[in-house]
Amino acid sequence: MGLYEFFYEYFIRPIQENQGYNPVNTVVYAIILGIAVLLLYRMLKRMEIRVDGRFFKALVPYIVLGPLMRSMTDVGVLPRTYLTVSPGGYFVIAAFAIASLYIVWRHVGPGERFYPLYRDFGWVLVGGLLFLLVINLDKVSFNWEVFKYFIPALVIAEGAVWLLAKKVPVIADNSVLFYTHFYDATTTFVGIQFFGYWEQHVLARWLIDTFGTAAIMYLEKFLILLPVVWILDRWMADEDPDLINFVKLTVFILGFGPGTRNLLIMLMGG
Structure with missing residues (x-):
């Protein structure tokens, strides 16, 4: 198999035929993500932008x-x-987010004015997509029955996180991440179990099969997330807090993004 055939088989064809991910592209995309996290962290340090609550709030529209x-x-x-589509769509969104960040930073610097301006820039982009959605509502078949299964499952899942947080300090310290990933697991569970979607x-996919x-999915999320936050909070406690926060922000996005995508697709009959 030549280089082109290899690239087509493992990267292009899965997108063309909506085959989902395979072991090869999963590893490659994970490596790209890891490198991107480190490069973006260094970029933010150079720009003197702190990864804190202000930055998270400003980033919300780009996450959406x-x-x-x-x-x-x-x-x-x-x-x-x-x-x-994934992963190209996320590269596009990342490009918009980084370009917007740089433009705003060049205009106002890393001070207090940066965060609301960067946030508003993102909401303008979200507004543009929502406008396209509104004028194309004839292509959408809303399925409100999703909530009949999603809400009870979410309440049970998040209730489990709440109980675990009472007993396990590292979960309590990172409860937002656990709540977010159990939300993602719930959308996957509901979509596959009740509406015929696939992972x-x-x-x-292997675990479900x-x-x-x-x-x-709940167990998978828990068993992956617990050691990740343990390493970040215990083994890497002496590292730069901005690095830890940025990694946690990435983990949050990896839960919130797919979960919200799943929920929206189910609601819009995708």
């Missing part, structure tokens, strides 16, 4: 952009191209 664009693609509002990620239920 990804799942919104993907769900609009799945229902036909946006064309299905390499730049509107695109390699490990999760092996155990015969998408409920295994």
Whole structure:
């Protein structure tokens, strides 16, 4: 197999035929993500932008952009191209977020004015997508029945996190991450268990096939997330707090983004 055939088989064809992820592209995308996190962290340090609550609030619209664009693609509002589905769509959103960050930073610097301006820039982009959605509502078939399954499952899942946080300090310290990823697990569980969707990620797909239920996603999330936050809080306690916060922000996005995408796709009948 030549280089082109290899690239086509493991990277292009899965997108063309909506096959989901495979072990090869999963590893490559994970490496790219890791490198991107380190490079972005260094960029923020050079720009003297702190990774704190202000930065998180300013980043919210850009976090929303990804799942919104993907769900609009799945229902036909946006064309299905390499730049509107995973992972290309997330590269596009990241490019918008980084470009907006740089433009705003160049204009006002890293002071207090930076955060609201960067946030508002992002909401303008979200507003543009929502406008496209509104004028194309004829392509959307809303399915409100999703809430009949989603809300009870979410209450139970988040209740479990609440109880665990009472007993395990590292979970209490990182409860937002656990709540977020159990929200993601809930959207996967509801979509697969009740509405016939399928899992695109390699490990999760194997676990669901092996155990015969998408409920295994909760255990998968827990067993992956617990050692991650333990390492960040215990083994890396002496590292730069901005680095720890940025890694946790990335973990948050990896839960909130897919979860919101799943929920929107189900609600819009994608």
